[in-house]
């Protein structure tokens with residue numbers, strides 16, 4: 365069972381090339397308020413990791429810290445085996461290009477078309493002719509299941525599901541190894557959410573992506589996530605498979621994975637026995 369143990373940073377991560385993201389002993393505070401306290405987490409190459417936790421526990425803060433949008437007061441973050449803090453500018457830029465992000469609600473620039481939004485990271489990091497950037501943008505648009513005519517639309521002309529797909533296309537603009545998705549299915553109807561989950565699974569399979577997904581969506585956790593990590597008490601309480609979640613005796617984890625809503629989802633997935641004793 366993968367409940368967090370006392371293994372130290374140096375014993376675990378440095379030479380394990382299956383680990384694409386390794387967080388050790390991470391502490392993040394805002395003023396006197398500590399949100400993450402000596403947190404450890406590993407994300408493995410090619411997996412879809414679902415990250416859950418009660419509202420306000422710090423899931424977004426952790427994601428933003430890994431993306432260096434929030435500073436940390438102690439601890440280390442290795443991405444692809446490299447400690448970003450200690451890397452030179454060139455290495456940092458190379459690391460940035462290997463990560464894509466889909467922020468909650470998409471966060472597309474409203475004054476830019478879908479194509480222009482997708483091309484933003486290309487403009488920032490690459491020096492490509494416009495014709496090639498256009499070709500690449502259409503490729504990404506097709507990859508996420510949008511019609512070609514979405515390219516010239518503005519975000520205000522898109523449905524919620526199309527915005528998520530366009531934002532995913534932008535996250536994939538530079539062919540990243542690791543993508544961060546912050547509640548990608550929130551606000552989608554159940555069919556749209558299931559289709560989005562399938563899209564993520566397909567992209568992982570075809571592109572060999574690693575996916576770090578913050579979610580409250582039990583369907584996503586049950587249908588596409590290989591592993592789950594639970595944030596609580598300012599650290600990762602438990603990480604592992606669904607069976608590990610079910611075996612965990614933490615009260616929040618029990619009520620989340622064995623509660624009424626989880627029961628109906630496991631029944632939908634034809635595995636009523638996945639929630640034992642209920």
Ligand SMILES: Nc1ncnc2c1ncn2[C@@H]1O[C@H](COP(=O)(O)OP(=O)(O)OP(=O)(O)O)[C@@H](O)[C@H]1O
Pocket residue numbers: 394399417418419420421422423424425426
């Ligand atoms: N810039 C900031 N300044 C001060 N406090 C912050 C800041 N960003 C986040 N926090 C606090 O950190 C805590 C964790 O917030 P966070 O948004 O990460 O929670 P979450 O787990 O993602 O919640 P939800 O599931 O509701 O999205 C909250 O108490 C929040 O108020």
